Amino acid sequence: MDELFHVSERKSTIGTELRAGLTTFLAMAYIIAVNPAVLSGAGIDAGALACATCLGAGGIMTICMGIFANRPLACASGLGINAMIAGIATTMCGGDWHVAMSVIFLEGIVILLLVLCGLREAIMDAIPVVLRHAISVGLGLFIAMIGLCDAGIITAGAGTLVGLGDIASPTFIVGIISIVVTVALASRNVPGSLLIGIIVAVIAGIPLGVTHAPEGLIAPLDFSTFGAPFASTADGNLAIVKVLTDPMLLVVAFSLLMSDFFDTMGTAMAVAKQGEFLTEDGNVEDIRPILVVDSVAAAAGGFMGVSSITTFVESTSGAADGGRTGLTSVTTGVLFILAAFFSPIVTIVSSAATCGALVYVGYLMMSEASEIDWSDVSQGFPAFMIVAGVPFTYSISSGIGLGFIAYVIVALFKGEASKIKPLMWIAALAFLVYFFVA
Numbered sequence: 001m002d003e004l005f006h007v008s009e010r011k012s013t014i015g016t017e018l019r020a021g022l023t024t025f026l027a028m029a030y031i032i033a034v035n036p037a038v039l040s041g042a043g044i045d046a047g048a049l050a051c052a053t054c055l056g057a058g059g060i061m062t063i064c065m066g067i068f069a070n071r072p073l074a075c076a077s078g079l080g081i082n083a084m085i086a087g088i089a090t091t092m093c094g095g096d097w098h099v100a101m102s103v104i105f106l107e108g109i110v111i112l113l114l115v116l117c118g119l120r121e122a123i124m125d126a127i128p129v130v131l132r133h134a135i136s137v138g139l140g141l142f143i144a145m146i147g148l149c150d151a152g153i154i155t156a157g158a159g160t161l162v163g164l165g166d167i168a169s170p171t172f173i174v175g176i177i178s179i180v181v182t183v184a185l186a187s188r189n190v191p192g193s194l195l196i197g198i199i200v201a202v203i204a205g206i207p208l209g210v211t212h213a214p215e216g217l218i219a220p221l222d223f224s225t226f227g228a229p230f231a232s233t234a235d236g237n238l239a240i241v242k243v244l245t246d247p248m249l250l251v252v253a254f255s256l257l258m259s260d261f262f263d264t265m266g267t268a269m270a271v272a273k274q275g276e277f278l279t280e281d282g283n284v285e286d287i288r289p290i291l292v293v294d295s296v297a298a299a300a301g302g303f304m305g306v307s308s309i310t311t312f313v314e315s316t317s318g319a320a321d322g323g324r325t326g327l328t329s330v331t332t333g334v335l336f337i338l339a340a341f342f343s344p345i346v347t348i349v350s351s352a353a354t355c356g357a358l359v360y361v362g363y364l365m366m367s368e369a370s371e372i373d374w375s376d377v378s379q380g381f382p383a384f385m386i387v388a389g390v391p392f393t394y395s396i397s398s399g400i401g402l403g404f405i406a407y408v409i410v411a412l413f414k415g416e417a418s419k420i421k422p423l424m425w426i427a428a429l430a431f432l433v434y435f436f437v438a
Contacts, residue, residue, distance in 0.1 A: 005070055005325040005327040007327060012323075012324040012325060017072075017327035018328075019192050019195055019321065020322050020323030021327070021331025021335065023198070023357065024072070025074075025331070025335040025336065026195070026198045026199075026354060027198070027354045027358065028332070029346050029349045030350075031312075033347045034079065035049060035050075035077045035307070038079075039082055039086050039097075042085070042086040042097040044097050045222065045224060047220065047222050048223070048225045048305070050340075050343050051220075051221050051222045051223065052226065054336050054343060055221075055304075055336075055337060056304040056306060057076045058075070058333065058339070059336040059340065060333070061296075061300060061333075062075045062076075062330075063329065064296070064333075065297075065333075066327065066328070069329075071271070071275065071277060071286075071290060071326060071329070072318050072319045072323035072324060072326070073312075074312050074314070074318070074332045074333070075294070076312050076336075077309055077310075078312075081104075081307055081308045081310070082306075085100045085101070085308075088249075088252055092249060094234075096233055097228070098229070098231040098239035099233060099239045099243060099249070101229060101301075101307070102228065102229040102239040102240040102243045103243050103252055103253050103256065104301055104302030104307060105229040105240060105299050106240065107253045107256045107299075108297070110253070111257055112295035112298075115288070115292050120261065120291050120295075121291060122423055123265075124287065126424050128379075129281050130371075131386060131404070131407060132283075134383035134384075135270075136269055136270055137365060137368045137372075137386075138386045139267070139365060139390060139396065140362040140365025140366050140368070141362060141390065141391040142313070142362075142399075143270070143314075143359075143362045144358060146313075146358055147175070147357070147358030150354070151174065151352040152165040152352070153165050153175050170208035170210045171352040174210045174352040175352045177200065177201050177356075178197050179197075179355060180356070181200045182197030182356030185197065192322075194321045194356070194361075195321060198349070198353050198354055201350075202348070210353075213348070214345045214348055217344060218344075219340070219341065221340060225306065226305060228305040254433075254437065258397060259395075262401070263396045264291065264294045264310060265400070266313075266390070266396040267311045267315070268290055271315045271316050271319050272284040273365060274319035274320045274361065274364060275319035275323060290311070297309035297310065316365070317361055318332065378407075378411060378414050382404075382406040382410060386399050386403030389402040405428050408424065408428040
């Protein structure tokens with residue numbers, strides 16, 4: 001095991017990797033309940049969705065990430081994209097969710113081709129170092145915001161966009177407990193502080209009514225969502241054929257491609273920072289296998305009927321808890337496969353209980369802000385647009401797009417257009433199109 005994953009070489013231990021894998025799993029476990037809840041609105045059986053989410057999204061693809069990329073990255077069905085797919089299934093696809101999943105399948109194939117051609121990696125290399133630092137900071141705020149929102153600490157305010165939640169709310173209290181325990185243990189350098197914080201919060205949630213008793217022990221396996229792109233539609237054609245012959249669905253596929261393309265880039269950088277495989281100039285070491293697996297995962301998500309499978313930003317929790325190798329991912333993936341059989345038990349971990357882990361990771365990622373020259377508007381303003389844009393739009397890709405466009409505009413007005421690499425021009429223009437068609 002040590003030789004296979006280079007555990008000792010990366011100054012880790014098998015025990016640490018296993019613990020980090022459990023931490024990542026618990027931080028992501030909510031997707032087992034949330035993904036079926038979102039996609040069942042499109043007419044897909046919730047039980048089949050839970051099975052496919054555990055086996056394919058969280059299990060198989062995360063294990064592939066661990067084996068082929070050997071980095072602590074975990075995969076699951078992406079939130080936001082799944083809601084979009086549920087929407088187009090009932091509108092643009094005439095209620096046929098198989099066609100909607102075919103859009104995901106096609107997008108995954110195209111993005112895989114871009115990776116194999118080297119374009120996705122080349123665009124990442126073309127991004128200025130200052131924007132790479134900004135992406136890490138923006139992701140840190142985004143991760144923290146997810147945790148605070150899940151716990152009800154941040155809510156929609158009365159007459160304001162956001163406000164402080166109800167401090168007497170049980171979820172608020174559980175969220176605060178998870179933060180206090182995690183930070184207190186981390187400040188004392190206690191190993192596994194993030195995991196312990198989650199467990200303590202789950203236990204604290206029992207008398208508060210946040211942690212609910214499981215509705216059962218074992219869930220039956222249902223594979224009826226598999227093979228969605230090759231199912232027959234009402235007109236007798238395959239679902240994938242309908243996508244290829246419908247211009248509007250091809251536009252949707254482009255929008256999803258842009259979202260997947262840059263979401264993964266931001267997530268990989270964030271996890272690399274915590275997992276110590278981000279270089280000094282902001283490059284992710286050995287990025288190619290990560291991008292290949294992530295692209296295959298997107299197509300696999302469409303094939304399995306669980307929306308786009310993508311690298312999860314919650315992977316940062318496992319990396320922050322000491323995960324340095326693919327053994328962390330394999331552990332997380334195995335736990336997801338087991339969860340396919342015992343999903344009623346796994347779903348007792350509330351999102352509020354993971355608040356502390358996500359907020360603490362957000363704090364760690366803020367250190368990148370010191371690497372940005374805020375006194376230079378050509379550097380600081382585009383960075384600011386990413387830092388503010390990612391959490392405020394609640395979208396990694398949208399925030400990155402705002403920063404890219406701002407970088408090009410400021411450079412033009414300062415007479416520094418020659419400093420912009422050709423692929424940055426292409427990326428900025430692609431984001432302009434994306435914002436208009438998304």
